[in-house]
Amino acid sequence: MAAELIMKNAEWSGPPGPPRILKKWAPLVLGIMTIILFVVWVAPALGELSLIRTAVTAIREENIEAGAYFYTDVEKVGEAELYLRDSFRFSHEPVE
């Protein structure tokens, strides 16, 4: 018994740190909170910056999928395509 105690004392190397489980989960919780903070506070605040406010308002009002990476995900591309195609096909040719 005494020998065991001596062994334990010999292995002791300072005060105990946070439990291992906390070390693993705390960054995850922090990460989730950062995401929430970004969505709830940072993104709206960024949109209010005077440099980009007008642009952000225009994008929101037009409901443009500003982050979409391919043309099929953006409604306006279809509209633009149809409009331009018909503009070329059915345009006024002045009589010489």
Next chain:
Amino acid sequence: MDIAPKVPVKQSNDVVVDKPETSWSDLWKKEDYWAIWLGTLILVIGLFIYLPNPPRDMEQKLGEANAVMKAEAERAPFKTIAWHEANDAKGKLKASDEKSAKAISAYLAKPKGWTDSPASSFFMTADGAAAKREKATVKYEAAKTAAVEAKALAKAAEANAAKAGFKDDALNQQARDAIKKWRGAHSAETKAKGAATAKPYNVVGTMAVLCVGIALLFSIGLTFMGKSVKEFLVAFPVVFVLAALAYFLAGQANVKALGLEYVLWALVLGLLISNTVGTPKWLTPAVQTEYYIKTGLVLLGSSILFGKILLIGIPGIFVTWVVTPIVLIVTFWFGQKILKIESKTLNMTISADMSVCGVSAAIATAAACRAKKEELTLAVGISMAFTAVMLFAMPAVIKLTGMHHVLGGAWMGGTIDATGAVVAAGAILSPAAMHVAATIKMIQNVMIGVIAFGVATYWCMKVDCAEGTKLTFQGAAKEIWARFPKFVLGFVGASIFFSYIYQSLGSDAGKVMIDEGVVKGWASGLQGWFFCLAFVSIGLATNFKDVAKFFKGGKPIILYVCGQSFNLILTLAMAYLMFFVVFPEITEKLMAQ
């Protein structure tokens, strides 16, 4: 991404080289082929759903609308009210709006856009919908009245111009201005109508069905590939839920307006888990990055329609199909020779991502040259960061310099990576800029099939082959075939097949049945989910330290900045040359109201 099937072979000079091997059993044992089989199955189902069910009297309605526009174009030197109404009528014809198609595509739904109430991304009760309608009705009624008044004024102005036989320039201009105002009011009315007609919905149930459907679909291939389907089915719902969360975060109105799309959130969520608590071992059977990406790419092939590349004539071709490959090759060369980037695949993925069309090009090229998942993550991350900046910076520069909006639109369309950001940047300027920017980007989007095929072939012939190996023609062909990423054939095949159907139907009916039918109503929705699952998987399998390794010396950023600077200069010069020196008449038509 992994390397082609190969076995190490010891040669007589004691050099160990990779020798790829193929066999007939690859057809049912390899992921590349399963991506083709599953993609083809989905596309064939889509064709069976949509092609037999065109909108009622489609041909007749298209014919009537075209006749009206033709007559109006002959009658007046500007686009009359009737011209615009006929064009709108064509836009409303969509195969995806048919009853049966709508019922099926409801099961492809993703979380909806939301502003203040996160729950509204997933469901809206009947009471909630009624409250939203009530709140929006006042605005809608006001917008409706404004549109009616604006139309009356436009009609009067047009009649005045007509009375003068459209020969009085001042009256013609008054009519143009009045019609432009009416179009603005009409657009505002259409937008207000959406909220005023809100209906209750619940996407949780449909997403659960979709989750089961996708899981079963991928299980077919996994069974033949000898992987545990049971373990996959247990893990898949978690990956699916993370993908749904990525869509949910991207759907928030403020986040969406900043151009931060689901791909970013899928990566962030996956990375957050893998770099904190770690990806649990039981989850890894559903982390099937390449399987999801390759199948998604075969579906993406259906939207690569070659009939679109001539939409704005030769200027469009030069700004996209000439400038883009030059920028790609020069940037890749710069990365290899000047920056001496160690990884060729990273260099190629960033070069393609920057010069072609961002995320979609990065995915296709990375898969074609078998880049590592960390390299794709890095390329996509850099692209999204610069896209967010360029989305706001480019319209500001164009405004400040007083640049012509056709030139500005073409410039943005050829240089900003993501299509959504291109359209948004164009819309910030004017409808003309938006139309040109969106169309240029769409033409550039069509390039990714050719780029992916070219990169895959180049890699097989020049990069993957053992240096100094001398082969006969037959031997070389065999070697290339063995190393070629086969799913690229599915991707290119889908593109050629759908382009053929599109052309056979004609551009009007093709748009209604293919673009606004099989592609947007079916293939594109599933492809989005597959890519989202892929990026969640990449995040779940990636360690920050591994990504940091590729970031050595900031070379990837330097490559992107230098390549993009060259792209900005060359695109602007080419757009100016094409739209203002060689083909000014096309610019006139683009600006005509």
